[in-house]
Amino acid sequence: MSLSLIGKSIVESGTLKLNERAAILRAKGEPLIHLGGGEPQSRSPLEAVTRFTGKLNSGEIRYTPVDGTVEMKQAIIRYTEEYYNRRVDPENVIASNGAKQSIMVAFQAILDPQDEVVFPAPYWVSYPEMAKLCGAVPVPVYPEDGSFRPTMKDITQHVSSYTKAIILNSPNNPTGVVYSEDFIRDIVRFCEEEDLYLILDDLYHRLVFDGIKVPNVFDYVSELNENSKIILANGVSKQYAMTGFRIGWAVANKKLIQVMSNIQGHQTAGPSILLQEAAIGAMNGVQTGVESLRLTLQNNRNVMLDQLAAFDGVKATKPEGTFYVFVDFNAYDKNSSRLSEFLLDKVKVLTMPGKEFGLDGYLRLSTCGSIKGILEGIERIKWALDPNSPNELYIGERKLVRDWL
């Protein structure tokens, strides 16, 4: 079969693939514990559901403008003013089918083949493939000190004459790290000096813990005008537990938004009117759900960290946000895909291999589920890996007998 070079170069999303496997195992009645999930389990906000059903009941479900309805754009503008203290015009925003599409059309609008996109590692699984979809070259930056916080030196060492953009995700998926004000200030300055695009993937910016504040990129921009090369991406998926609604957006200069809209117009056209209505409902409605989700996630993180602290050989960096803990399992297996497969097979615990995020030897454990799930999940992992644990483990009625180690 003849396939395109780009088509052949793109690897399947490992995280989505594992989620599909989990769904199949669950459907078969397996006692699965899902520590792989990237979606909160809370219900969608009531206002989202009400607006969605109201529109559905109207029976008039039509195309929308490519870059979003007037009301959707107003909701994004209001959001940007409230959370970023930045007043923008409707021509500065685009609504897409998830932040994923906003980032993708931004890449397509700015990247030429051979251009380089720089981002800290470990990274969100899609950045390298998205760059490759444009014929561009992903350049992951591994902090020299072995931490999850790159220094400016780490970043600048990877910037070349081919670099077109830097993309940052803070709080970060998979590490939960929030980049410091100093780092954001320096990187904004650097991008301005070098005339580089700076993309901020802010999907988790309200899901932060311990009073930590995510620096607002617009506080550090020297001149806020239509030449700005800052692209801010966000969405409803994580903060409002609305992953299935597929609405995200980007804020950028008007010319760039126009080009992104042109591209989106030929890809998918405007996002579904029903889903935009739901997103508007969530964004303009009461926000208590976001705070209660944040508190739940903070508590779940604490429980997860406590369990891991009592787990010999594993090391976890305390996440400052998101719903992931990125755990070093090198002492048990340096091959994270094999380890993840082993845990799914033997004790029915789904974890995400660090390799998918560019760092082998680690597993990404999600705190999205219940406390019970976290406790039992870690207990099962411990049982599977610790050679001193008893020979048998009961999962409900089912007896597991160790036939390894």
Ligand SMILES: Cc1ncc(COP(=O)(O)O)c(C=O)c1O
């Ligand atoms: C860092 C990051 N950016 C973007 C996305 C995509 O979000 P959306 O559901 O809005 O497409 C995700 C989803 O997992 C993510 O973790």
